[in-house]
Amino acid sequence: RINCSGFAKGYSMTGWRIGYLAGPIELIKATNTIQGHSTSNVCTFAQYGAIAALESSQESVEKMRLAFADRREVIFELLDAIPGISCIKPDGAFYMFVNISKTGMTSLEFCDAFLEQQQVAVIPGIAFGADDHIRLSYATDLGTIKKALERLDKFVRHI
Structure with missing residues (x-):
């Protein structure tokens, strides 16, 4: 099973361009290799914002x-x-x-x-x-x- 999602719509983080992928470790390693050569990293504030969104109450969602x-x-x-x-x-x-x-x-x-x-x-x-x-x-x-x-x-x- 694979879960691919992001924060833009569900957490009103439009434009922050941060998401995640969860699945079998072999698949994650392979996609990480591909992604690492095709996009840049997510800025620090967006990473902290994503952590806060996941750890906070989901009532607003x-x-x-x-x-x-x-x-x-x-x-x-x-x-x-x-x-x-x-x-x-x-x-x-x-x-x-x-x-x-x-x-x-x-x-x-x-x-x-x-x-x-x-x-x-x-x-x-x-x-x-x-x-x-x-x-x-x-x-x-x-x-x-x-x-x-x-x-x-x-x-x-x-x-």
Whole structure:
């Protein structure tokens, strides 16, 4: 069994670039050899931050998980109500991958026009190999999510 994880999302340590790998010692030694020649070391403060995250109460992690689960439900329901787009509800993360194929636009065209007309930035799906999708983050408060989805609804209805 192998466990590979990081701290960015679960502990709000975005940008610190620290993670870990646990598994059979032979595998760990082999991956350590490869990793040692392909990346640089993690800075000291991030290492101490990771230790503190693991040794501290996990209550804040559960609180964040519940908040993201609530946001996921809200954004999914709002997206589901917009005609001409669709998405599958994710089990984790904090992104929705929205199918925009019925709009007839590429993901870049969609993102550019949406930003220009509604001042909302979303990520083109082409960056993930799906030019008929966009990626929406729900790593923000519910008020902002609702405002963005109102603008998305208005935008899609006027295409």
